[in-house]
Amino acid sequence: xxxxxxxxxxxxxxxxxxxxxxxxxxxxxxxxxxxxxxxxxxxxxxxxxxxxxxxxxxxxxxxxxxxxxxxxxxxxxxxxxxxxxxxxxxxxxxxxxxxxxxxxxxxxxxxxxxxxxxxxxxxxxxxxxxxxxxxxxxxxxxxxxxxxxxxxxxxxxxxxxxxxxxxxxxxxxxxxxxxxxxxxxxxxxxxxxxxxxxxxxxxxxxxxxxxxxxxxxxxxxxxxxxxxxxxxxxxxxxxxxxxxxxxxxxxxxxxxxxxxxxxxxxxxxxxxxxxx
Amino acid sequence: xxxxxxxxxxxxxxxxxxxxxxxxxxxxxxxxxxxxxxxxxxxxxxxxxxxxxxxxxxxxxxxxxxxxxxxxxxxxxxxxxxxxxxxxxxxxxxxxxxxxxxxxxxxxxxxxxxxxxxxxxxxxxxxxxxxxxxxxxxxxxxxxxxxxxxxxxxxxxxxxxxxxxxxxxxxxxxxxxxxxxxxxxxxxxxxxxxxxxxxxxxxxxxxxxxxxxxxxxxxxxxxxxxxxxxxxxxxxxxxxxxxxxxxxxxxxxxxxxxxxxxxxxxxxxxxxxxxxxxxxxxxxxxxxxxxxxxxxxxxxxxxxxxxxxxxxxxxxxxxxxxxxxxxxxxxxxxxxxxxxxxxxxxxxxxxxxxxxxxxxxxxxxxxxxxxxxxxxxxxxxxxxxxxxxxxxxxxxxxxxxxxxxxxxxx
Amino acid sequence: xxxxxxxxxxxxxxxxxxxxxxxxxxxxxxxxxxxxxxxxxxxxxxxxxxxxxxxxxxxxxxxxxxxxxxxxxxxxxxxxxxxxxxxxxxxxxxxxxxxxxxxxxxxxxxxxxxxxxxxxxxxxxxxxxxxxxxxxxxxxxxxxxxxxxxxxxxxxxxxxxxxxxxxxxxxxxxxxxxxxxxxxxxxxxxxxxxxxxxxxxxxxxxxxxxxxxxxxxxxxxxxxxxxxxxxxxxxxxxxxxxxxxxxxxxxxxxxxxxxxxxxxxxxxxxxxxxxxxxxxxxxxxxxxxxxxxx
Numbered sequence: 001x002x003x004x005x006x007x008x009x010x011x012x013x014x015x016x017x018x019x020x021x022x023x024x025x026x027x028x029x030x031x032x033x034x035x036x037x038x039x040x041x042x043x044x045x046x047x048x049x050x051x052x053x054x055x056x057x058x059x060x061x062x063x064x065x066x067x068x069x070x071x072x073x074x075x076x077x078x079x080x081x082x083x084x085x086x087x088x089x090x091x092x093x094x095x096x097x098x099x100x101x102x103x104x105x106x107x108x109x110x111x112x113x114x115x116x117x118x119x120x121x122x123x124x125x126x127x128x129x130x131x132x133x134x135x136x137x138x139x140x141x142x143x144x145x146x147x148x149x150x151x152x153x154x155x156x157x158x159x160x161x162x163x164x165x166x167x168x169x170x171x172x173x174x175x176x177x178x179x180x181x182x183x184x185x186x187x188x189x190x191x192x193x194x195x196x197x198x199x200x201x202x203x204x205x206x207x208x209x210x211x212x213x214x215x216x217x218x219x220x221x222x223x224x225x226x227x228x229x230x231x232x233x234x235x236x237x238x239x240x241x242x243x244x245x246x247x248x249x250x251x252x253x254x255x256x257x258x259x260x261x262x263x264x265x266x267x268x269x270x271x272x273x274x275x276x
Numbered sequence: 277x278x279x280x281x282x283x284x285x286x287x288x289x290x291x292x293x294x295x296x297x298x299x300x301x302x303x304x305x306x307x308x309x310x311x312x313x314x315x316x317x318x319x320x321x322x323x324x325x326x327x328x329x330x331x332x333x334x335x336x337x338x339x340x341x342x343x344x345x346x347x348x349x350x351x352x353x354x355x356x357x358x359x360x361x362x363x364x365x366x367x368x369x370x371x372x373x374x375x376x377x378x379x380x381x382x383x384x385x386x387x388x389x390x391x392x393x394x395x396x397x398x399x400x401x402x403x404x405x406x407x408x409x410x411x412x413x414x415x416x417x418x419x420x421x422x423x424x425x426x427x428x429x430x431x432x433x434x435x436x437x438x439x440x441x442x443x444x445x446x447x448x449x450x451x452x453x454x455x456x457x458x459x460x461x462x463x464x465x466x467x468x469x470x471x472x473x474x475x476x477x478x479x480x481x482x483x484x485x486x487x488x489x490x491x492x493x494x495x496x497x498x499x500x501x502x503x504x505x506x507x508x509x510x511x512x513x514x515x516x517x518x519x520x521x522x523x524x525x526x527x528x529x530x531x532x533x534x535x536x537x538x539x540x541x542x543x544x545x546x547x548x549x550x551x552x553x554x555x556x557x558x559x560x561x562x563x564x565x566x567x568x569x570x571x572x573x574x575x576x577x578x579x580x581x582x583x584x585x586x587x588x589x590x591x592x593x594x595x596x597x598x599x600x601x602x603x604x605x606x607x608x609x610x611x612x613x614x615x616x617x618x619x620x621x622x623x624x625x626x627x628x629x630x631x632x633x634x635x636x637x638x639x640x641x642x643x644x645x646x647x648x649x650x651x652x653x654x655x656x657x658x659x660x661x662x663x664x665x666x667x668x669x670x671x672x673x674x675x676x677x678x679x680x681x682x683x684x685x686x
Numbered sequence: 687x688x689x690x691x692x693x694x695x696x697x698x699x700x701x702x703x704x705x706x707x708x709x710x711x712x713x714x715x716x717x718x719x720x721x722x723x724x725x726x727x728x729x730x731x732x733x734x735x736x737x738x739x740x741x742x743x744x745x746x747x748x749x750x751x752x753x754x755x756x757x758x759x760x761x762x763x764x765x766x767x768x769x770x771x772x773x774x775x776x777x778x779x780x781x782x783x784x785x786x787x788x789x790x791x792x793x794x795x796x797x798x799x800x801x802x803x804x805x806x807x808x809x810x811x812x813x814x815x816x817x818x819x820x821x822x823x824x825x826x827x828x829x830x831x832x833x834x835x836x837x838x839x840x841x842x843x844x845x846x847x848x849x850x851x852x853x854x855x856x857x858x859x860x861x862x863x864x865x866x867x868x869x870x871x872x873x874x875x876x877x878x879x880x881x882x883x884x885x886x887x888x889x890x891x892x893x894x895x896x897x898x899x900x901x902x903x904x905x906x907x908x909x910x911x912x913x914x915x916x917x918x919x920x921x922x923x924x925x926x927x928x929x930x931x932x933x934x935x936x937x938x939x940x941x942x943x944x945x946x947x948x949x950x951x952x953x954x955x956x957x958x959x960x961x962x963x964x965x966x967x968x969x970x971x972x973x974x975x976x977x978x979x980x
Contacts, residue, residue, distance in 0.1 A: 008884075009779060016776045016784075020791045026805050026852060027794065029816060033808070046816045064322075065348075088702040095698035104695065112969060113962045114710050118913035120934045121954035124360065124941045125713035131364045148709035151702055180694045209798035211916045212938075216360060219368055220316065220347045226800050230920065231321045231350045240808055247801045258796040262789045352923065356942035363945065381945075462837050462926070515829065518926070519812040519837035527813065651943045659927035666839060 027251070034058070034248040038241035057245035064232075064242055067249070070225040074250075077139050077224065078207035081146035085203050086196060088147070089154030094184050096155075097162040098170060108159065115152040119212055127216045137219040145217065146207040153206065154199045161195030162188070198264045205254065225250050314343040315370040315588050318358070321348035324542075324606050325373045325416055325575065332599055339595070342588050351375075355651065358382060362582070370583035371592055373416060376404050376574045377654070380646040383407045387579040387586060389414070389593070396613045399636045404643045405576050413576030414597040415612030420561065420570040420641065421472055422631040424529065424544050425536040427557035435559045439476070439503060442536075442562050446512040449535040456512035457536040458525040459504055459665070465521035466661040467654055469538070471571040473500035475640045476564030482571060483653060483681065484645050490681050492660075493674045499564070501660070501670045508665050518665055538562070540573070544628035545609040558627050560634040569640025574612070647686040656680050714958060721952035738952035748936055748953050754843055755932040759911045761843075762850045766907065767900070769851070770858025775888065777859065778866055788863075795856045803920025806849035810835035810921075836922055839929035846918045846930050850911065858903055865899030866892060905968040909961055933957050 029048065033041045034057050036050035041057070061067050096104045096111075126145060135141040165188060173183040189196070214224040229250065232243035319325040326348045333344040347369065349357055355378055361368050362385040374382065388410035394402045401415040425435065429449060436442040446456025460469040471482050479496040480486065491497070508517040514528065526543045528534045530550040537543075538561065547556045561570045577596055579589040603611040604620045609628070611617060617629040635641060647653065660677045664670050721738050723731040741747050777788055794802070809817045818830040827833060835845040869892065877887050915934045918924065924931035924939065931939075937957065940950035 009781075012776050012779045013781055013784075016773075016779070016787055016791075019773060019776065020787050023791060023794065023852070023856075026802075026809060027797070029809060030805050041814075046814045046819050048816060084705075088705065092699045092702035095695045099692070099695040101692055101695060103692065107699065109966070112965060114706060116909050116913075116961045116965050117710060117714070117958055118915070118934055118937075118954075118961070120913075120915040120938045121717070121957060122710070122713035123938070124947075124950075125716045126709055127360055128364045129708065129712065131366045136366060136368055144705065145709050148705040151706055152710075155702070180691075180698070184698075205796055209800070211798070211800040211919075215353065216357075219357075220345055226798060229804065230353070230800060231348065232804075243804060244808070247804060251797045251801055254796040254798075255793050258793055259789050262785075262792065359945055360942055363947075514831065516812040516831035516834050516837070519831075519834045524813055649944070655928075658925070662837075662839065662926045 030244050031248050033241065033244040036241065041241040041244065057241035058249075060242040061245045061249070065228045067225070067228065067246065070223055070228040071249070073139060073142075073222055074208055074224040074226070077142045077146065077222070078204050081143045081150065081207050082200060082203040084143070084147040085150045085154050086200055089151045089199070090158045090189065090192070090196065091184065092151075093155040093158035094162060094188060095180075097159050098167070111152045111155045111159075115156055119149065119210075123212055123216050126213070130217055136217065137221045139222045141217050142214060142222055142224070145213055146210065149213070150203045150206050154203055157199045157202070158192065158195055161192050165191060194264065197261070201257065201261055201264055208254065313341065314345055315583075315585050315592060316345045316347055316368065317592070318347050318349065318354065318369040318372040320354060320373060321350050323373075324603055324610070325577075327606050328596070328599065328602055332596070332602070336592065336595055340588065340591060342585075342592075344592070362580075365582060367580070367582040367584050369580055370585050370589040372578055372580055374413065374576050374578055376572075376576065376646075377644055377650045379405065379407060379412050379576065379578075380650060381648045382578075383410075383412065385581050386412045387581045387583070387590075388412060389579065389590065392594075396615050398612055398614050398617065398633075400572050400641065400643055401574055401612060404572065404574050404646075407646055413578035414593050416575045416577050416596070416600070417603060417610040417612045418572055418574040418632070418636070419540050419542060419610050420572050420632055420635045421468070421538050422541045422544065422561055422628055422635060423536065423559045424539055424547055424628075425557050425559070426551075426555055428555045429535050430557070432557075435557075436536075436562055438562060439564050443507065443510075443512075446507070446536065447510070450512040453533065455514050455528075455534045457507070457538070458520055458528060458534050459508040459513050459517040460521055460525065461504075461508060461517035461661060461665045462519055462521040462524075463658060464654060467657040468571055468573065470497075470500055470504065470657065470661050471644065472538070472561065472569065473503050473564060475569030475571060475642055476500070476562070476566060477503075478564070478566035478640070479569075479642070482642050482644050483657070484647070484686075488686075490678050492657075492681070493671075493678050496566070497674060498670060501664050501674065503564075504661065505664050505670065518662060541628040541632045542610045544631075545625065548625060553625060558631050560631045561638075563638075566640050568635060568638035569642070570635050570638070572636065572641065572643050574643075649684050649686055652684050653681050656684070714955075717951035717954050719951075720947055721949075721955050723948045725947040734948070738949045739956070741949060742953050742956060748933060750928060751931050751933045751936045754930065755912055755934075757843060758847060758850075758914070758932055759908055761847045762854075762911050763904065763907050765847070765851045766855045766858045767904065769855045770862055773855065773859040774862035774866060775892075777863060792856050792860060794853055795860075797853065799853065799914070799916035800920050802849050802853045803846075803917040806845070806852070806917075807836065807921045810845055812837065837926055839927055842922050842926060842930040846914075846921050849917050849921060850914060853917070854907065854910075858907065861899050861903035862896050865896035869895050901968075905965070909965060912961060 032048060032050055035053050035055070037052055037054040037056055038060065040047070040050060040052070096107050130136055130141045130145070169187055169191075170183055173187045178186070209226065210224075211226040211230065214227045215230070218224065218227060225246070229243065229246045232240070232246070317329060319329050326346065329344065329346045333346065337343055358372060358374075358378070359381070362382060379386070390411055392411055392414060394411065397415055398418050401418055402411065405412050405415060423435070430445065434445060436445050442457070449456045460466045471479075474482065474497050477496040477499040479491070479494065479500075481491060483490065483492060485491040507513050514520065514534070522540055522543065525534070525537045525539055526546065529537050529539075529547055532551075541558075544556065544558045561568050563569070577593045579586060579593060583589050597613075600611050600613045601616045601619070603609065604616060604626070609620070609626060610632075611620070617633055620626040621629040621633070644650070656677050660673050663673050722733060722735060724734045724737070725731050743749065773791075777784070777791065809815050812818060812831050812834045815830075815835070817835070818827060818833065821827040822830050833841055835841050873891055874887065877891055913934055914932065915938065918930055918932060918935055922930045924935040933953065937950050937954050940946050940953065
């Protein structure tokens with residue numbers, strides 16, 4: 001019986017390793033293509049590993065578009081919008097969760113519905129609103145729009161975290177004379193660090209990876225990297241080498257973060273789904 | 277560990293705020309003022325327009341003191357951007373490079389330049405750029421398809437001039453892993469191909485006839501579509517016509533996998549660069565039952581009505597028109613002025629300009645219809661070509677498309 | 687004792703509400719208004735009542751896109767769930783380095799959908815795509831142009847599904863793994879002693895435990911699949927011949943390319959309404975028991 005189990009286990013391990021490698025295949029392919037000379041990327045027939053290692057795609061990337069500027073735009077916009085969404089969302093979610101009012105149930109339902117809105121349907125009205133505010137092609141526009149769009153997600157995540165915190169803490173603080181805000185800021189929030197970290201990472205990724213909103217709201221100043229990347233789909237030359245280099249550059253930090261912050265990501269995804 | 281993560285994140289957020297904050301306030305000042313020291317132009321990313329705009333920006337600034345901000349967007353995003361901008365009555369771009377097929381939709385938002393000197397415009401360019409009597413922009417370049425072929429495999433007297441010659445030669449040249457020619461079956465390039473052949477088969481007016489009725493069920497179109505289907509199904513073209521457009525065909529040609537292609541003229545210099553001048557030749561478009569014909573693909577540089585800097589924008593488009601000849605120094609070598617082409621044609625390596633002039637001059641060469649709903653109509657036509665190449669009945673497909681286009685309207 | 691007064695509730699909610707109101711609620715309200723008009727490119731409005739909605743549900747409306755969206759959801763979510771389940775069972779095993787392997791498997795989740803779309807577009811190209819090259823070498827295809835993933839109407843939607851499945855199967859796997867963590871090992875031991883086979887163990891013990899997690903994950907994924915835009919836009923833009931066009935895409939195209947704001951708004955309103963109703967119904971069954979407990 002034990003032998004059977006051992007073989008089964010070894011088989012399982014082997015399979016999972018093979019599966020992982022296979023699954024990462026597309027990504028590895030892109031990385032390989034980034035380091036191939038431009039002509040090899042679109043060579044017929046295609047090869048997997050580069051015959052020659054070359055960095056010309058990266059230089060091509062920097063030449064064709066202001067890659068560094070776009071990367072910085074993506075970074076700063078994501079960070080700030082996430083900070084805003086986090087603070088305001090956590091605050092709002094706290095109020096909803098702790099209040100027993102019937103109103104709060106309605107608000108929860110509202111937040112849930114807001115989470116479900118497809119971005120492609122609302123971008124154009126958002127575009128018009130931003131233009132009317134005179135904020136077209138500014139980073140500020142992206143920041144406030146991302147903060148708004150991602151807030152329901154933050155609220156949803158924090159709501160389930162707050163549920164795990166006993167109200168006795170709030171009551172104790174209240175007795176000590178703290179106001180609601182002080183209770184929130186000094187007592188509850190520090191305990192919620194895991195929840196906040198999770199929400200932070202996810203919201204950051206949502207803003208970093210966004211394409212459509214940035215496409216419509218930016219032109220030259222505030223263009224983000226995703227929009228720049230999409231610009232490689234051109235009819236004049238098959239610039240796929242630099243595109244792969246760009247894709248690699250763009251997803252690499254994300255991969256690193258995901259490996260390092262695995263715990264928080266798992267927490268975030270399972271929040272609200274698994275009890276306890 | 278958790279505390280550290282949180283503090284790292286907060287610090288990062290703060291740094292990010294400071295970085296943007298400093299940059300942001302400055303940005304806002306310049307964009308909100310709509311100052312007279314810069315104009316923004318929209319170009320297609322990867323196109324010669326982008327390259328030339330980048331090259332000439334410095335000299336324009338030296339001449340006028342006005343900075344040129346270049347916004348390069350992929351073709352498919354340009355139309356969307358322009359239309360959203362215009363709808364919202366925004367002045368994001370002062371000058372925009374436009375494909376001729378968009379002029380009808382945006383006519384109301386473009387500032388007319390009726391005082392321009394059109395004497396040097398290449399044939400058909402003035403007509404294509406005029407709507408309701410208003411000239412909407414300076415032509416940047418005009419492009420048609422020409423025959424690009426392997427000079428080392430095809431002698432001058434073998435160069436095909438008719439459909440039959442073309443098919444026969446393609447069959448002959450299919451040896452080993454090389455095919456005779458390609459068929460464009462994907463996207464808007466396929467539609468242009470289809471319309472090229474329709475011109476050659478005798479179409480009077482593309483998609484709409486002189487009276488404004490949809491004419492795609494006419495014999496010319498049926499013949500054109502059948503021609504494409506026959507070629508696509510034959511041995512002398514690669515099997516994946518449905519995925520072939522201009523760039524794919526060019527790649528095949530440059531890799532020595534096809535002997536001929538009917539491709540946009542700007543692919544000729546690029547092919548010469550890869551394969552060498554002794555291997556690549558070019559000739560005017562082939563002719564069908566009605567002779568040589570092709571549809572033109574001009575681009576215009578237009579001043580937008582919403583621009584806050586129209587004076588400077590007008591200066592810019594004139595400046596670029598002056599520099600039209602510079603396009604011949606770039607890789608793609610196409611331009612919009614007759615004088616430029618005539619000059620260039622005298623040089624070796626620019627044979628495509630003569631081929632283009634010959635094709636443009638042909639009686640059956642026509643422009644695509646200038647209608648507001650072109651993007652929708654074009655999608656229907658893409659469907660026509662793709663379905664037919666996929667095996668659908670040609671006549672039925674054209675009938676269905678005709679009804680659809682009629683319901684779309686103009 | 688009420689922890690937070692109503693006034694405080696509203697106060698805390700207000701800043702967030704301003705943001706969300708401006709960029710989430712206002713657009714929906716505007717679209718609701720616009721859907722009853724026919725709006726031209728210069729902005730002139732004409733009242734046409736329910737015409738846009740009627741148009742949407744008739745031929746020439748968005749029925750084809752609706753069908754495509756449903757196919758997309760069923761295929762993508764179906765495969766993701768099935769594969770996620772199988773993978774979770776494999777990855778459940780604990781061994782040295784299992785955490786690393788699991789983390790590696792998780793990484794596609796973090797890639798931008800746009801990047802995933804571009805990657806698969808490159809791989810599925812018929813002339814230099816590595817997918818067809820490999821399939822031909824293995825022998826499944828006789829030549830690299832047998833299947834034109836992105837250019838053939840038959841395959842384009844499936845191609846987009848494949849990219850989506852690649853991107854999100856790790857998510858399903860993760861959810862199911864998390865659900866399995868809550869499994870009481872004593873039950874599993876008891877079953878083993880009773881002589882239950884692997885399959886029996888899976889079906890009778892493991893599956894019921896993960897049911898709530900699975901349902902939540904399913905509902906989230908179904909809605910996300912319905913909303914997909916970036917992947918399809920990068921790979922096919924809805925072509926060829928609208929074969930991979932889903933509701934998200936047609937709404938965007940109608941708004942920006944065809945400039946038919948009224949009609950697009952109507953489609954968007956219907957789409958959002960369906961998603962919201964679906965969410966409410968699905969969540970009702972999961973939320974209610976929770977609420978009762980607290």
